[in-house]
Amino acid sequence: MNRRDFLRASGALSSLLGLGLPLHAAAAGPSDRKFLFVFNPGGWDPTRVFADAFDLNVDMERTAERAQVGNISFVDHAERPSVRAFFEQHHARSTVFNGMLVSSVAHEACTRICMTGSTDEGRPDWGAMLAREAEGRLLPSLVVAGPSFAGPLGSHVIRTGQAGQLQDLIDGSSVTMSGGRTLGPEAESAVDAYLAQRAAQGLRRTASETRVRDGFVDALQQLEGLRGLDGQFDFGNAFAFRGQADLAVQALAADTSRCVTIAHGEGQWDTHSQNDPTQSFLFEQLFDGLNYLLAELAAAPGTQGGTLAEETTVVVLSEMGRTPLKNGDDGKDHWPYTSALVISDAFTGDRVIGQIDQGYQGRNLDPASGEATDGGESFTAQMFGATLLASAGMDPMAEGLGASPITGVLV
Amino acid sequence: MVSRMTPLLVLLAACGQDEPTRPVAAPEPDPVVHDYEPMSAARVLTRASLDLRGIRPSESELIQVEEDPAQLEALIDAYLADDALEAQVRELFTDVFLTRTDAYLIDVFSFPLQPWEQDRLQREAGEEPVRIVARVVAEDRPIDEIVTGDWTMANGLLAKVFPLDRPEGSGWKVSHYVDGRPAAGVLATNGMWWRYDSTFSNANRKRANAISKTLLCDDYLARPVDFDRTVNVLDEEGIENSLRENPACAACHDSLDPLASYLYGFSWYAIGGDEVTLYHPSRELGWVDRTGMEPAYQGEPGRTLEDLGAQISADPRFAQCMTRHVTEGLLGHEVDEDLIGAHTDALLANGRTLRPAIRSVVDSPAYRAATDDGVPGGATPAKLAAPALMASQVEALTGFRMVDNQDTDLLTSDLIGYLTLAGGADGYAVSERADRPTPTMLLVHERLAESAASFAVRTASTGGVVPMLPELDLAWRPATDQQAMDEVLTAAQRRALGHADHTEELLELWEVLYGLDEDPELAWTGVLSAILRDPDALLY
Numbered sequence: 005m006n007r008r009d010f011l012r013a014s015g016a017l018s019s020l021l022g023l024g025l026p027l028h029a030a031a032a033g034p035s036d037r038k039f040l041f042v043f044n045p046g047g048w049d050p051t052r053v054f055a056d057a058f059d060l061n062v063d064m065e066r067t068a069e070r071a072q073v074g075n076i077s078f079v080d081h082a083e084r085p086s087v088r089a090f091f092e093q094h095h096a097r098s099t100v101f102n103g104m105l106v107s108s109v110a111h112e113a114c115t116r117i118c119m120t121g122s123t124d125e126g127r128p129d130w131g132a133m134l135a136r137e138a139e140g141r142l143l144p145s146l147v148v149a150g151p152s153f154a155g156p157l158g159s160h161v162i163r164t165g166q167a168g169q170l171q172d173l174i175d176g177s178s179v180t181m182s183g184g185r186t187l188g189p190e191a192e193s194a195v196d197a198y199l200a201q202r203a204a205q206g207l208r209r210t211a212s213e214t215r216v217r218d219g220f221v222d223a224l225q226q227l228e229g230l231r232g233l234d235g236q237f238d239f240g241n242a243f244a245f246r247g248q249a250d251l252a253v254q255a256l257a258a259d260t261s262r263c264v265t266i267a268h269g270e271g272q273w274d275t276h277s278q279n280d281p282t283q284s285f286l287f288e289q290l291f292d293g294l295n296y297l298l299a300e301l302a303a304a305p306g307t308q309g310g311t312l313a314e315e316t317t318v319v320v321l322s323e324m325g326r327t328p329l330k331n332g333d334d335g336k337d338h339w340p341y342t343s344a345l346v347i348s349d350a351f352t353g354d355r356v357i358g359q360i361d362q363g364y365q366g367r368n369l370d371p372a373s374g375e376a377t378d379g380g381e382s383f384t385a386q387m388f389g390a391t392l393l394a395s396a397g398m399d400p401m402a403e404g405l406g407a408s409p410i411t412g413v414l415v
Numbered sequence: 416m417v418s419r420m421t422p423l424l425v426l427l428a429a430c431g432q433d434e435p436t437r438p439v440a441a442p443e444p445d446p447v448v449h450d451y452e453p454m455s456a457a458r459v460l461t462r463a464s465l466d467l468r469g470i471r472p473s474e475s476e477l478i479q480v481e482e483d484p485a486q487l488e489a490l491i492d493a494y495l496a497d498d499a500l501e502a503q504v505r506e507l508f509t510d511v512f513l514t515r516t517d518a519y520l521i522d523v524f525s526f527p528l529q530p531w532e533q534d535r536l537q538r539e540a541g542e543e544p545v546r547i548v549a550r551v552v553a554e555d556r557p558i559d560e561i562v563t564g565d566w567t568m569a570n571g572l573l574a575k576v577f578p579l580d581r582p583e584g585s586g587w588k589v590s591h592y593v594d595g596r597p598a599a600g601v602l603a604t605n606g607m608w609w610r611y612d613s614t615f616s617n618a619n620r621k622r623a624n625a626i627s628k629t630l631l632c633d634d635y636l637a638r639p640v641d642f643d644r645t646v647n648v649l650d651e652e653g654i655e656n657s658l659r660e661n662p663a664c665a666a667c668h669d670s671l672d673p674l675a676s677y678l679y680g681f682s683w684y685a686i687g688g689d690e691v692t693l694y695h696p697s698r699e700l701g702w703v704d705r706t707g708m709e710p711a712y713q714g715e716p717g718r719t720l721e722d723l724g725a726q727i728s729a730d731p732r733f734a735q736c737m738t739r740h741v742t743e744g745l746l747g748h749e750v751d752e753d754l755i756g757a758h759t760d761a762l763l764a765n766g767r768t769l770r771p772a773i774r775s776v777v778d779s780p781a782y783r784a785a786t787d788d789g790v791p792g793g794a795t796p797a798k799l800a801a802p803a804l805m806a807s808q809v810e811a812l813t814g815f816r817m818v819d820n821q822d823t824d825l826l827t828s829d830l831i832g833y834l835t836l837a838g839g840a841d842g843y844a845v846s847e848r849a850d851r852p853t854p855t856m857l858l859v860h861e862r863l864a865e866s867a868a869s870f871a872v873r874t875a876s877t878g879g880v881v882p883m884l885p886e887l888d889l890a891w892r893p894a895t896d897q898q899a900m901d902e903v904l905t906a907a908q909r910r911a912l913g914h915a916d917h918t919e920e921l922l923e924l925w926e927v928l929y930g931l932d933e934d935p936e937l938a939w940t941g942v943l944s945a946i947l948r949d950p951d952a953l954l955y
Contacts, residue, residue: 108636110621110624110636112636112846113636123636123637125846125847147844150844151844151845152844152845153846154849154853156851158838158849158850158851158852158853158856159851159852159853159854161853162853162854162855163835163836163845163855165829165833165835165836166829166830166831167830167831169831169832169833169836170836170855170858172862173833173836173855173858173859173862174858176862176865178817178825178833178862178866179862179865179866179869182815182817182818182866182870183866183869183870184865184866184867184868184869184870185865185869185936185937185940186862186865187865187928187937187940187941187944188931188937190931191928191931191937191941192861194924194927194928194931194941195924195928195941195944195945195948198920198921198924198945199945199948199949199950201920202917202949202950202951203950206950206951206954209785209786210786210787210793210794210797211787211793212748212787212793212794212795212797213797215797215851216797216799216850216851216852216954217797217950217954219851219852219853220852220857220950220953220954222852223852223853223854223856223857224852224857226854227854227857227858227861230854230855230858231858271520276614276615276616331615331616332615333615337614337616337617338616338617
């Protein structure tokens with residue numbers, strides 16, 4: 005093979021990646037809907053914002069009040085002005101889900117259930133499943149912070165690293181810091197082309213061998229595109245919530261990602277002591293950040309002609325809730341019912357779904373209407389996930405989910 | 416009215432009705448003779464060398480088995496006896512214990528440490544339990560010492576903070592706690608309980624499940640959960656009553672809570688200083704006020720962690736579980752119960768040591784088969800190198816290791832390094848290793864390979880020793896020195912991949928790269944990085 009052949013091979017690889025061209029062809033419909041997950045690790049207390057439990061046997065804040073904007077009732081407090089501001093501005097596009105069952109009170113299990121609907125270690129999370137449908141995108145599911153369960157969809161999930169290490173890898177500073185040299189784009193392409201040939205030659209005598217070697221080829225095809233992001237994104241500056249939000253908006257606006265996951269309040273939500281001041285502080289921070297995020301999404305052009313806000317479903321969630329009554333440390337312990345907030349044009353909005361019963365447990369739902377009912381189905385994290393997938397035009401049953409989507413909340 | 420049972424509450428409340436104690440099948444030889452096509456001796460040797468030593472076979476070892484495949488078994492025996500096995504066992508069990516997480520809910524500022532030591536402490540504390548296991552294996556000690564040993568492993572940094580009697584000197588050494596904690600191996604280590612912390616309300620149940628999951632392969636959280644919605648769980652009293660009286664709850668909590676009651680000596684009232692470094696014998700009876708459940712293991716009463724260690728070691732599930740970890744670690748996938756019987760046999764027949772079990776796995780069809788045909792559960796033909804293995808084999812080939820200025824290996828750290836990006840698990844956000852290549856995995860490998868190749872070219876071209884390069888002269892050109900270049904490329908492939916089938920293509924690649932800028936250093940760096948990134952370097 006001469007130099008021309010090598011460069012031709014490199015060109016062929018580049019063509020596969022669509023380099024130099026729009027990374028994703030524009031099209032309309034749910035299948036183009038983007039998702040931004042805002043995960044709040046540790047377990048928030050829904051009764052501080054989402055769950056109006058003033059009439060139940062629940063330790064509510066003495067200075068909190070029931071409030072309503074549009075059809076959304078929420079828990080208002082003078083120390084959380086950003087919460088009120090959020091609902092005043094965004095209630096029409098917001099759907100609050102209360103009483104969502106996660107079937108555990110252990111952080112690891114709840115996180116997995118919340119993000120995948122199951123404790124099955126092989127099941128990918130919602131972001132990875134949605135990203136699988138995002139053909140041609142370089143960072144299909146971008147995980148800036150928070151949990152990630154890739155399952156068999158590892159090639160669709162890109163983590164940026166706890167300290168934004170992806171930046172060092174993309175710009176090559178991981179090499180130069182150790183005194184080495186990167187090869188540069190042309191040489192890297194030539195080496196990639198050689199490796200693509202090598203991967204194609206490898207033995208595929210068993211199912212697992214085929215799976216892994218094909219995975220190598222798939223990942224290699226994305227590699228040049230990843231390196232090509234140098235200078236376009238700053239993965240190394242996304243620590244605070246606004247930095248994460250900026251990166252998320254950037255990746256969605258460029259259409260390099262279908263899903264982005266960011267996080268808020270690392271570990272602090274787990275308020276076994278001092279529940280009220282900590283939860284209040286974190287919710288205020290969170291909604292301040294959400295107000296910023298939604299403003300940025302509204303200001304960014306989408307890829308279908310509208311704004312990015314119109315094309316993006318923002319999903320705000322936490323892996324568990326907290327007990328209705330306080331413990332001896334003025335804290336609250338783990339509770340297997342949590343809440344979620346969705347801001348999206350794909351949902352009917354201005355609505356609270358799910359109810360808490362007298363025992364502070366979630367009531368069943370009628371999936372067709374979203375109304376609480378004594379019949380219907382248990383409102384589980386799996387049902388919530390099925391609803392997200394359905395909003396993107398996917399068939400939850402085909403994805404192996406046993407729960408029905410709540411079609412009553414979908415546009 | 417039909418009672419509605421809704422899935423709910425693990426640990427806090429409910430579990431399935433399954434009897435947690437699994438009957439232990441008597442080991443018996445597999446009556447089925449499996450016909451299968453084995454991999455070549457060289458390929459088995461390569462796999463075994465990487466798994467047992469973290470490096471590839473030497474050229475002479477490859478030649479030995481190519482000329483006489485019967486030499487394979489003796490070489491594997493030698494690998495099993497190699498000191499490098501200890502590090503490999505450590506990496507294998509790191510994915511089991513998930514204690515090396517780089518960060519704990521511990522106030523590291525409460526210790527008299529330099530700033531650069533604070534991060535290292537969090538990283539290295541997590542090594543403590545897995546280094547106990549690694550020593551037990553490396554020194555052919557019975558696995559029981561994992562839960563009964565009166566010693567731990569510590570380096571100088573841990574000894575600065577933990578109450579330890581540790582011999583002088585660098586590195587990790589056998590050490591002894593001096594704060595009166597029971598002799599209970601990993602059960603009595605700070606590293607284990609820093610990772611698996613607890614709260615007053617959790618009552619050590621998370622820790623008890625960590626014991627059950629890692630040492631007995633019985634994860635309470637994986638059990639089906641049902642909860643009777645009519646039960647009052649609105650307050651702590653109601654919850655505690657339910658745990659005892661409701662059959663669905665009691666199915667798990669009747670065994671979990673007594674297990675948790677052994678662990679109150681590790682109760683803390685703060686997250687720094689002596690609270691988290693010392694064992695607190697005076698708090699051992701904390702269960703009396705908390706759950707009221709006396710310490711017991713599967714119904715057998717005990718008193719201290721020492722009792723618990725003895726009870727676990729006497730449980731046949733412990734030996735099976737340790738064997739399972741080794742089997743799944745070496746095969747790279749989960750296996751059914753019937754596939755580990757022979758390997759457990761090997762452990763039991765050899766003084767309850769793990770090395771014979773490791774040998775048994777390496778001898779098995781699942782490890783050596785070239786195809787799935789005739790292999791129960793399927794063969795394991797394409798294993799993916801874990802980040803630590805990629806780092807160790809690149810170091811052995813080039814002398815280069817990717818570290819930061821505190822000598823932290825960037826391939827095994829997630830806080831500052833590339834562990835999860837390279838497909839590893841950090842124990843929190845990512846709980847299992849990737850089992851197929853990902854884009855960021857290949858990006859990490861690319862940067863590692865470029866760095867290592869740069870280092871190797873600079874070293875070899877100035878007369879230094881680089882294992883994968885017999886020699887290197889940057890003045891060589893294909894037109895005049897093709898034979899020398901062919902020999903170098905052939906040697907490099909043999910050493911890095913076990914074969915040298917692509918010398919011609921690599922020389923062509925060299926010419927392409929040289930043609931870009933007439934820079935021989937770039938061209939050599941490129942072809943060496945291509946060899947280090949070859950699919951056969953990642954998949955083995």
